[in-house]
Amino acid sequence: MNWTVCPTLDAQRQLEALDRPVRDRVIKALARLACDPYASPNVKALRGKKGRYRLRVGDWRVLYTLDRDVLVVLVVEVAHRREAYR
Secondary structure, X not given: OOOEEEEOHHHHHHHHOOOHHHHHHHHHHHXXXXXXXXXXXXXXXXXXXXXXXXXXXXXXXXXXXEXXXXXXXXXXXEEXXXXXXX
16 A cells, blocks of 8 residues: 655755755655655654654655555655754
């Protein structure tokens, strides 16, 4: 069962602002995430933020939530690791 990956408007803008090689790596990681948002060793549930997860892509972080009822991965933020958790 595949999930649908939906970025918020802010996340879409952040993704578009990335350099092409980084953006391509993040997009590939999001495609793998659509197959199973729990399977990657680079996925971790965030403490203190119930229902929020992070996907590590090199020095970049993709923060997202899951809607299990309709199988949607809602990408909330794409940021460098220095800025992702602020």
